[in-house]
Each structure stands twice: as structure tokens, then as C-alpha cells.
Amino acid sequence: MSSNSEVRVIEIKMEPHPNADALSIVRIHGWQVVVRTDNWKDGDMAAYITPDSVVDTSRPEFTFLAGQKQVGIDRSRVTVKRLRGTMSHGLLVPAPGHALGEDLAEILGVTRYEPDTGGGGDVAPSPKGYHPVYNVESWRRYGEILVPGERVIVTEKIHGENCRIFCDKDGIFHVGSRTQWKVKTLPTGGDTHWWKGLTPEIESLCKISGWTLYGELHGRVRGMEYGVEKGDVRFICFDAWDSAKENWVDYETLRSGLGVYPSSFVPYVPVLFDGPYDRDHMLVLADGNTLVNGAAHIREGIVIHAVNERNDEKAGRAVLKIVSDAYLEKVK
Numbered sequence: 001m002s003s004n005s006e007v008r009v010i011e012i013k014m015e016p017h018p019n020a021d022a023l024s025i026v027r028i029h030g031w032q033v034v035v036r037t038d039n040w041k042d043g044d045m046a047a048y049i050t051p052d053s054v055v056d057t058s059r060p061e062f063t064f065l066a067g068q069k070q071v072g073i074d075r076s077r078v079t080v081k082r083l084r085g086t087m088s089h090g091l092l093v094p095a096p097g098h099a100l101g102e103d104l105a106e107i108l109g110v111t112r113y114e115p116d117t118g119g120g121g122d123v124a125p126s127p128k129g130y131h132p133v134y135n136v137e138s139w140r141r142y143g144e145i146l147v148p149g150e151r152v153i154v155t156e157k158i159h160g161e162n163c164r165i166f167c168d169k170d171g172i173f174h175v176g177s178r179t180q181w182k183v184k185t186l187p188t189g190g191d192t193h194w195w196k197g198l199t200p201e202i203e204s205l206c207k208i209s210g211w212t213l214y215g216e217l218h219g220r221v222r223g224m225e226y227g228v229e230k231g232d233v234r235f236i237c238f239d240a241w242d243s244a245k246e247n248w249v250d251y252e253t254l255r256s257g258l259g260v261y262p263s264s265f266v267p268y269v270p271v272l273f274d275g276p277y278d279r280d281h282m283l284v285l286a287d288g289n290t291l292v293n294g295a296a297h298i299r300e301g302i303v304i305h306a307v308n309e310r311n312d313e314k315a316g317r318a319v320l321k322i323v324s325d326a327y328l329e330k331v332k
Contacts, residue, residue, distance in 0.1 A: 005053040005112040006141075007105040009098045012044040019084040026092060030140030034088035047095040047104045050138070051328050053078045056109045061093045077113050080328040087325055089140070122192075124183040127166055127174040129243045131212045134162055134178055139282065139304060139322045142315035146277050146306060153251055154273035154285055157301040157321055158226070158236055158292070160218030165198060165235070166243075167206035173198065193220065197235030201266050209257055211240040211249060213266070227294025236292075238269045238303065239319075248317070251307055272302060286322040300327050 010028055017023035017034060024037045028048050040046070049055065057066040058074040065076040080089050095104060105111075139146075146152065162178035175194050176182050182194040197217050206213060215237040219228025228234050237258060240249040249257070259265040270291035273281070282304060290299040306318035 005050065005105055005110050006103055007047050007049055007053070007108055007110050009045055009095045009100055009102045009104060010048050010092075011100055012040050012046055012092075013042050014040060017084065017086060019086065023084060023086075025086065030138075030143055031089040032087065033090060033092050034083040034086055035092060040092075045095045045098055045100070046092040047098070047108060048090065048092055049078055049108075049110055050090045051078055051080050052113045052323060053090070054111045054113050059109065061108065071113065080325055082329070089325075089328075122183045122186065124174070124176070124181040126181050127168050127172075129168075130246065131164060131166055131243070132241060134164070134214050134239070135316060136303060136319050136321045137315045139320035142312065142320055143279065143282075145312045145315050145318055146279075146304065146320070148278065149276045151275065151307040152273070152277045153271060153305045153307060154282070155238060155269040155271055155303050155305065156291055156299050157303050157323070158216040158218050158238075158269055158290075159221050159224045159300040159327075160216040160233075161194075161220070162214070163194060163197060163217040163235060164212055164214050165202060165206055166212040167203070167210075171207065173203070173206070193217070193233055196233045199235070199266075202235060205257065205266050209240075209242075210244055211242055211257070213237050214239040214241070216269070224297055224300070225295070226290065226292045227296075234267070236267045236269055248309060250309060251305065269303075277304075277306075282322060286324040287326045288324075298326050298330065299324060 012026055014024035014026055017025055022037055023034050026033045026035055054071055054075050054077055055062040055065060056074055057063055057076050068076050071077050078090050080087060098104060164176050166174045174181055175198060177194065182192050184191055184195045186192055202213065215235045217233050217235055218226050219233045240254050242249050255268065258268050272285050286302050288299055290297060301321060301323040303319065303321050310318050312318060
């Protein structure tokens with residue numbers, strides 16, 4: 001899946017770099033970019049491209065990235081790096097003549113990075129009812145929607161493929177990716193990998209609850225297999241939608257449901273913190289090793305979920321993610 005990544009026009013305001021006179025820092029919400037001081041001046045308009053975006057290196061704006069972390073012909077992935085000891089998140093390109101806040105993703109051909117795990121399966125018809133496409137915005141962009149001191153649940157962000165599972169009133173299961181429902185059997189024979197995460201415990205929970213389970217199908221991304229044997233995948237739940245009530249299942253109900261329904265519980269993403277929201281603490285939690293049993297690598301990041309379910313006009317649900325600097329440095 002390749003969707004547009006937001007590329008907003010900002011106004012440059014430079015701050016001194018602590019270790020280099022030739023470099024400056026430009027802050028964009030919760031991010032910062034290290035730039036060459038001589039290349040910019042305060043008041044310039046720039047397009048900000050966030051980490052985990054993919055750019056077209058055949059375009060003149062991005063030729064300097066050719067060969068760096070390529071993800072296809074003339075495509076490079078934007079990451080983070082340390083410049084003279086200071087972290088730089090993403091990059092800035094000149095945007096003269098464009099309005100402050102304008103989104104230039106389509107104009108610049110910038111898309112969001114999605115891991116290539118191979119395969120996928122054909123698209124299946126959608127089940128009846130509303131099953132939202134799952135979306136979580138960046139904490140660095142919208143962190144202000146969380147209130148200091150409010151109760152939040154911080155869970156580990158698992159690296160894999162966004163997957164959803166639903167059982168309709170006729171007992172028929174539907175399994176899909178973030179945006180598409182997938183057939184179980186390929187025309188060439190054999191199950192698609194999407195259905196391999198469907199266990200008896202998940203089937204039981206979906207049949208009884210009527211929920212659409214959202215989770216990460218993991219084990220197929222090289223270097224971040226989470227202890228899953230080669231050729232296998234696992235589903236780990238991080239959210240659920242109640243179609244009957246047309247709302248997201250609250251945290252306490254979801255955790256209770258995952259552990260109470262017959263046979264055994266459905267695995268839930270590791271919980272790193274349950275308590276009052278503190279901005280600085282979130283950045284500390286973002287880096288570290290995964291807490292998934294049997295795994296021995298770093299975590300991709302965290303997801304911060306306000307226990308008091310609500311929506312923001314711009315950010316949507318009060319659920320935000322931080323992709324760790326350590327992870328983004330690793331993939332550069």
C-alpha cells in the first residue's frame with residue numbers, strides 16, 4: 001500500500017547548532033531538521049518531508065539522495081541521522097511561491113514508506129457494515145491534543161502489516177489489510193499470508209463479540225521477525241471496533257475481552273506505560289528493545305492512546321504514534 005505522505009509548507013526560522021557554526025536547526029512541531037546555515041534564511045518557505053517518506057530521486061529536488069536507502073528504481077526512503085551530535089528528522093526542500101501550510105505531497109511525488117513483505121493476495125468483496133480504515137497520526141505533529149496528566153496507555157508499535165479480522169452474522173470470516181479485504185485462497189492455490197494469522201482463539205473472540213479486530217501481522221519483515229519462524233506470521237491485536245455500537249472498544253473492555261473469551265487469550269501489544277501523560281516521558285519510551293516474547297531486536301516505536309476516547313478536528317482520534325529515532329537510524 002502506498003499512500004501520500006503529508007508534506008506541509010513551513011516558514012524557516014533557524015536556531016544555532018550547538019556544535020557547528022556552519023549548521024543550524026529548524027524546528028517543525030515536534031521534529032527538528034539540521035540544515036546548512038548558508039542555504040537558508042529566516043522567512044524562506046520550505047516543504048518539510050518527514051522520516052519514513054519515499055521520494056523520487058529522478059526529480060531535481062532529491063537527486064542528492066540517489067543511492068541512499070533505495071526502495072525501488074529512483075525511489076529513496078527518508079530517515080533520520082545525527083549531524084555533529086544532533087538528531088535531524090527528515091529533510092527540507094525550497095518551496096518558493098507556495099502558501100504556508102500547503103500540502104505539496106502530490107506535487108513533489110512523495111509517498112509513505114510501506115515495508116515490502118512480498119505476496120498479498122487478491123482483493124475480496126467488503127463485508128457489510130462499517131469497518132474503519134485504521135490511521136494513527138504522528139505525535140510529533142499533533143502531540144498537543146494530549147493533556148498533561150491525563151491517563152494514557154502506551155503500547156509498543158509492532159513492525160509488520162496492518163491487519164483486520166471480522167466475522168459477520170452468518171459466521172463468515174473476513175480478513176484484510178489496512179485498506180483492502182483479501183481472499184483466502186489464491187487463484188494459484190494456497191492461502192494468502194493474511195489468513196495465516198487467524199487462530200482458533202481469534203475466531204472465538206470475533207464470533208462472540210462481533211468486533212472487528214485490528215492488529216499487526218508480523219514475522220515477515222527481515223531483521224524484525226519478533227521470534228516468528230521463517231514462513232510463518234502472527235497476529236497481535238492493538239484495537240477493536242464495535243460495529244453494533246459504532247464506536248471503538250474502550251481499553252478496559254478490550255483487554256478484558258482478549259483474556260476472557262474461550263480457549264485462550266488473543267495476544268495484545270506490549271504495554272509500556274499506564275498512567276498520567278508526560279511529554280518528555282513519551283520520548284524516553286519510544287526507544288528501547290521490543291518486549292515481544294522470543295524477540296531480540298529494538299522496538300519500532302510506541303503508540304499513545306488516550307483512555308478518554310475522543311476526536312480532534314485535525315488529528316482524528318486521540319491516538320498518536322512515535323517512530324523511534326533508533327529504528328529510523330537503523331534503516332538509513
